[in-house]
Amino acid sequence: MTIGPIGSSKVSLTRRMARSGLALEFRDFGLDVIAKARICLLDFLSCAFEAGDHPWSRQAIAITQPGGSATIIGTSRLSSPADAAFANAVMGHGLVREDMHAASIAHHGVVIWPTLLALSEQVPMHGTRLLAAAIIGYETGARIGRALLTSELARLYRPTGLVAPLGAALAGSYALRLSEDAATSAVAIAANTSSGLNEWPHAGGSDMYFHPGFAASNAIKAVGLAAAGAFGSETILEGEAGLFAAYRRQAAPDAITLFSDGESEIMAVYNKPVPACNFAQTSAQAALRISHELTDAGEIDRIIIRAPEAAVRYPGCDAKGPYRNALQAKMSIPFSVAVTLARGEIREENYARLDDAAILRLVSVTELEADAGFTAAFPGKQGAEVSVHLRDGRMLRHSLADVIAASPADIRTRFRAAAGRIIGGERAYLLEQLIDGCEQLGDARIIAAQCRLDTSERALRSAS
CATH class of the missing domain: 3.30.1330.120 (2-methylcitrate dehydratase PrpD)
Structure with missing residues (x-):
C-alpha cells in the first residue's frame, strides 16, 4: 500500500483522515449526534422544497440531463447522480437558510446531503450507513475548514466551495464502502475542484447559489473516478502545491484529526432561524x-x-x-x-x-x-x-451573546409546511417518519424517492 509521496514514509493528511473515517461504525456515534444528523437532513429538505420555484433553482434543474435514476427533489425528473446532486444542492441553498458551521465559515449540509441522496439511489445503502456517512462528511469538511480558513481568505474565496467537496467525497466513499486507497484518492481529486469566488456580493450576481451545486456534483465525480481506479495526489493538502499552499499560503498543520477528543463537528453546526446570511x-x-x-x-x-x-x-x-x-x-x-x-x-x-x-x-x-x-x-x-x-x-x-438556533420543533414545522405544499401533507408526514426511523431502513433510497412527485404510497410501503 502506498502511504505517502515517493521516497517518504510519512502518511499523508488525506490518507490519515480517510483511514480514520472509514474505520468508524454507526454504533460509534452518540444518540445526540445521530439525532442532529436527522434534523439536518430534514432542514436541508425543507429548504430544497421551499426554494424549488426560485429562479436559480429552475435554472439548475433546466440544465440537468433527463434520464438516469437520481431524484431531483420536488419534481418528477430523474437525472444522473452528478446532475441531481447539482440541482438539489442549489435548491437546498436557495433560501440562504441552510445549516452553518461557523468555525469553518461553511455550509456543509447543502453539499453532503445531495451527494449522499444521489448515491443512495445508485447502490443499496442501509439507513445507518447514510447517517454515519453524513456525520463523517460534516466532520471532515469542518476540520479542514477550521485549519484552512481565515477571515482574509473568506473575503476572496467561498469557504463552502473550498472545503465541502472534500467532506462530501469522504462521506460518499464511506457510503459506498470504498477502500482506503480509493477514499484517499476521492478526497484528493475533490480537493482539485475546490472553488468559488466571493465577487457576487459586490456585483449582485447569483453565483453563490451554484457554489454548493458544483461542490456536490464534483464530489460525486471524484468518488466515481476513485472507484474506477483513478489515483489522486494524496499530498493534496500539505504538498508544495497543495490546498494550504495554494489558498492559505502557509504550511498545512501536522495533523487534522477527525473527532478529536471525542467531539463531533456536526454538533457545532447550527440551523439558521433566519433566511439570510x-x-x-x-x-x-x-x-x-x-x-x-x-x-x-x-x-x-x-x-x-x-x-x-x-x-x-x-x-x-x-x-x-x-x-x-x-x-x-x-x-x-x-x-x-x-x-x-x-x-x-x-x-x-x-x-x-x-x-x-x-x-x-x-x-x-x-x-x-x-x-x-x-x-x-x-x-x-x-x-x-x-x-x-x-x-x-x-x-x-x-x-x-450567541445566535439562537432554530429548534428541532421549528425545523419540523417549516419542513411540514414546505414539503406539504409540494408532495402533500400525507407524504410529507411519511417522509418525516422515514427520516426519523432511518436506522431501520434496509435501503435508504426510499428517502430520495419519496421526495419525487411521482412516488406512490404503494412503492413506499413495499420498500419499508
Whole structure:
C-alpha cells in the first residue's frame, strides 16, 4: 500500500483522515449526534422544497440531463447522480437558510446531503450507513475548514466551495464502502475542484447559489473516478502545491484529526432561524426584540450594530445599498436589522421589497462596528448588539451573546409546511417518519424517492 509521496514514509493528511473515517461504525456515534444528523437532513429538505420555484433553482434543474435514476427533489425528473446532486444542492441553498458551521465559515449540509441522496439511489445503502456517512462528511469538511480558513481568505474565496467537496467525497466513499486507497484518492481529486469566488456580493450576481451545486456534483465525480481506479495526489493538502499552499499560503498543520477528543463537528453546526446570511442572524434577532419596544420605526434617528470582526469583514455584510436583488439584502447586516425593526418580524418576505423608502432610510442611518468582545468569543459564540437611538433622546439596546438556533420543533414545522405544499401533507408526514426511523431502513433510497412527485404510497410501503 502506498502511504505517502515517493521516497517518504510519512502518511499523508488525506490518507490519515480517510483511514480514520472509514474505520468508524454507526454504533460509534452518540444518540445526540445521530439525532442532529436527522434534523439536518430534514432542514436541508425543507429548504430544497421551499426554494424549488426560485429562479436559480429552475435554472439548475433546466440544465440537468433527463434520464438516469437520481431524484431531483420536488419534481418528477430523474437525472444522473452528478446532475441531481447539482440541482438539489442549489435548491437546498436557495433560501440562504441552510445549516452553518461557523468555525469553518461553511455550509456543509447543502453539499453532503445531495451527494449522499444521489448515491443512495445508485447502490443499496442501509439507513445507518447514510447517517454515519453524513456525520463523517460534516466532520471532515469542518476540520479542514477550521485549519484552512481565515477571515482574509473568506473575503476572496467561498469557504463552502473550498472545503465541502472534500467532506462530501469522504462521506460518499464511506457510503459506498470504498477502500482506503480509493477514499484517499476521492478526497484528493475533490480537493482539485475546490472553488468559488466571493465577487457576487459586490456585483449582485447569483453565483453563490451554484457554489454548493458544483461542490456536490464534483464530489460525486471524484468518488466515481476513485472507484474506477483513478489515483489522486494524496499530498493534496500539505504538498508544495497543495490546498494550504495554494489558498492559505502557509504550511498545512501536522495533523487534522477527525473527532478529536471525542467531539463531533456536526454538533457545532447550527440551523439558521433566519433566511439570510449567517452573520446577519444574531443582529436580526436582537433587532426583533427591540422592535417589540418600538411604537414607530419612524422615530429612529440612528442605529449602531456591533458584531464579531469576521461578520463585519465578510463580503456583502456591510452593504448599505443600492440592493440589486434579494441576495444582496440577505447578505447585508444593516438591511436585515432595518427591515426587522420596521416590520417587527423575521421572514422570507422581508427581502421581497428592496425599494421601501422607510427601510432604506433606516439602512442609511446604520453603523456597523466590530466589537472586541464578540470577536474574541467567535467562532465559539456568535454574539451581536443592536442600539437604536430615537429622536426624543431615548435609546433601546439589546445584546445577545450567541445566535439562537432554530429548534428541532421549528425545523419540523417549516419542513411540514414546505414539503406539504409540494408532495402533500400525507407524504410529507411519511417522509418525516422515514427520516426519523432511518436506522431501520434496509435501503435508504426510499428517502430520495419519496421526495419525487411521482412516488406512490404503494412503492413506499413495499420498500419499508
